[in-house]
Amino acid sequence: MNKDALERIRNEQFRGKIVSAEEAASWIKDGMKLGLSGFTRAGDAKAVPMALVNKAKTESFKVDVYTGASLGPEVDQYMVEAGIINKRLPFQAEPAMRKKVNAGEIIYVDQHLSHTAELVRSGLIGPIDFAIVEAMTITEEGLIIPTTSVGNSAIYVEHAKHVIIELNISHPSELEGIHDIYIPAKQGEREPIPLTKVDQRIGTIGISVDPDKVIGIVVSYQPDAPSTIVPADEETALIANHFLQFLREEVKTGRLTEELAPLQSGVGSIANAVFSGFLNSEFSDLEIYSEVLQDSVFDLMDAGKVKYASGCSFTLSEEKVQQVHENIEKYRDHLILRPQEISNHPEIIRRLGLISINTALECDIYGNVNSTHISGTKMVNGIGGSGDFARNARLGVFVTKSIAKNGKISSIVPFVSHVDHTEHDVDVIVTEQGYADLRGLAPKERVQKIIDNCAHPMYRPQLQAYFDEALEQTGGHQTPHNLDKAFTWYTNLAKKGTMLDTVFEVVQ
Numbered sequence: 001m002n003k004d005a006l007e008r009i010r011n012e013q014f015r016g017k018i019v020s021a022e023e024a025a026s027w028i029k030d031g032m033k034l035g036l037s038g039f040t041r042a043g044d045a046k047a048v049p050m051a052l053v054n055k056a057k058t059e060s061f062k063v064d065v066y067t068g069a070s071l072g073p074e075v076d077q078y079m080v081e082a083g084i085i086n087k088r089l090p091f092q093a094e095p096a097m098r099k100k101v102n103a104g105e106i107i108y109v110d111q112h113l114s115h116t117a118e119l120v121r122s123g124l125i126g127p128i129d130f131a132i133v134e135a136m137t138i139t140e141e142g143l144i145i146p147t148t149s150v151g152n153s154a155i156y157v158e159h160a161k162h163v164i165i166e167l168n169i170s171h172p173s174e175l176e177g178i179h180d181i182y183i184p185a186k187q188g189e190r191e192p193i194p195l196t197k198v199d200q201r202i203g204t205i206g207i208s209v210d211p212d213k214v215i216g217i218v219v220s221y222q223p224d225a226p227s228t229i230v231p232a233d234e235e236t237a238l239i240a241n242h243f244l245q246f247l248r249e250e251v252k253t254g255r256l257t258e259e260l261a262p263l264q265s266g267v268g269s270i271a272n273a274v275f276s277g278f279l280n281s282e283f284s285d286l287e288i289y290s291e292v293l294q295d296s297v298f299d300l301m302d303a304g305k306v307k308y309a310s311g312c313s314f315t316l317s318e319e320k321v322q323q324v325h326e327n328i329e330k331y332r333d334h335l336i337l338r339p340q341e342i343s344n345h346p347e348i349i350r351r352l353g354l355i356s357i358n359t360a361l362e363c364d365i366y367g368n369v370n371s372t373h374i375s376g377t378k379m380v381n382g383i384g385g386s387g388d389f390a391r392n393a394r395l396g397v398f399v400t401k402s403i404a405k406n407g408k409i410s411s412i413v414p415f416v417s418h419v420d421h422t423e424h425d426v427d428v429i430v431t432e433q434g435y436a437d438l439r440g441l442a443p444k445e446r447v448q449k450i451i452d453n454c455a456h457p458m459y460r461p462q463l464q465a466y467f468d469e470a471l472e473q474t475g476g477h478q479t480p481h482n483l484d485k486a487f488t489w490y491t492n493l494a495k496k497g498t499m500l501d502t503v504f505e506v507v508q
C-alpha cells in the first residue's frame, strides 16, 4: 500500500477503505446526483471523474453534478465531452461546458454561490447519492482536511448517502490548519454566525463525517489545473487606476482610512488586474474577505500590502502554484479557507462592510448590470458570488472595459439584455474611461455620469441621443426608455456586426 497515503490517513477506521478509482466509479449509476468538491479549478475531485469518463466508453449513464463552482477539465471538459452530465450547478467556466449549456444539451442552474448549501440543507437539492471530495489528510479524529478549496464539500458530506474521499497527495501537507469549517444550523433554528473579523476562526480545521458513510478512499496524485488568468493590459491598468482614484476620494472624505475595508474581488482577468493595481498604491495593511483568491492576492502578500486573506479557494497560475508551494510556511499564517456559504454569507459581508469588486459584461445607462449572458441569451460563466457580494457589500463596484470586440460592442448600453445585478445593488461602475459613483442618485441623475465617465467616446453620442429621445417621449418618467429602440443595439449587432449606428459613425 502507498506509504505516503497511509501516513496521511491517521485514523485506523479509514485505513482499510482504499479502493481504485475504477471501483469507486463502478458504484455510480445512471440518474445519480453527485456532490463534488472543488471551486474555480481548485481542490476538485479528479480521479473518480476520469474513471467515470472511461466507464462511459462501455456503459451508458448520466449524472447530475453539483459542486462549489467551476471545476478543472476532468469534470467540466472530459465528463462533458463524454456526454455523461445531465444537470450542472451552481457555476461553470469551461468552454466545453459552456458550449453544451448553450446547445441545450446540459441543464444548467445558475445560482448565487451562497445559496446552494441552503438548498441542500432544506432538501430542495438532492438527495445526494455520493459526495466525492478531495482531501489532503484524514486526522486522528477522523476529520477530512480539504485541499485548495472548501467550496460546498462540508454540506455535501453532511447530506450525501455515501462519501468517497479522493486523498490527493500532490498537495503539501503543510496546508493542514488553514481551513475553518463552520456549518450553520437549519434556517429558523440558527444563531448569528459569530464571525466579526476577517482572521477569526469559528469552526474546526476539517470536515466531520460519519465514518460508516465513507465507503471508499481513492488515492490521487493529480495537481489542480492552473488558472487561465491573462495578465493586466493597458485598459485593465487604467480601470485599476480609476478605481484607486475613487478610493482616494473616499479616504479624503473620511469614509475610509488608508487600510480601506475588507476587499473582495471576483473571478476573471479584469478583477484580478484591478487587485494588482494595489501593488503600486499607497494603500497597505489590507484585508481580503473574498471567495476565490487569485494570483494577485499572493503578490500583494509578498509585497507586504495584505495582512490577511480569507477565501474559500485559491486558484493560481502554474508559476504561482510553484512559488506558493515553496513558501507555504510564509503564507499559511496569513490565510484561511472557509465553506462558500460563510465566505459569501450576506450576514458577514454586511457586518464586515466589504468593498466588493466584480466584473460586468455590460451595464446600462441606469446602472443595471449583466455579468452572465451575451446578447441576452448566451451564457458565459454564471453569476458566481458576484450577487452575494454586490447586494450586501458596503460598496458594490463593477468593472468592465467600455467596449468589446474592437469596438463592435459597447459595454454601456441603453438597457442590459439580461439583469444579474439591479440598479439598486450597483454603487460604482468603473471602465478604462473613468468611474461613475451612483450612490444616492436617482435614475435620471445616473445617466449623465455613466455616459460621460464610463462609455467609450465613440458610443457617447448614440447613448445620449437614446436618452434624450426617451426623456422627451415619456415626458420625464422616472426611468425613461424607448422600448422600440432599446434592444436594436443587439439586433444591429446580430444583423450588421456592430452596435455602432452609422449616423454616429459619421459624427465621429
Ligand code: COA
Binding pocket: 265, 266, 267, 268, 269, 270, 271, 291, 292, 358, 359, 360, 361, 362, 371, 372, 374, 375, 380, 381, 382, 383, 384, 385, 386, 401, 403, 404, 405, 409, 410, 411
Ligand atoms: N458583450 C459580449 N461579449 C463581451 C462583452 C459584451 N458586452 N464584454 C466582454 N465580452 C467578452 C470579451 O470580449 C471576452 O471574449 P473572448 O473570451 O472571446 O475574448 C469575454 O467576454 C470575457 O471578457 P474578459 O474581458 O476576458 O473578462 P474576464 O475574464 O474578466 O471575464 C466575466 C468577465 C464577466 C465573464 C467574468 O468576470 C465572470 O464570469 N463574472 C461572473 C461571475 C463573477 O463575477 N463572480 C464573482 C465572484 S467570484
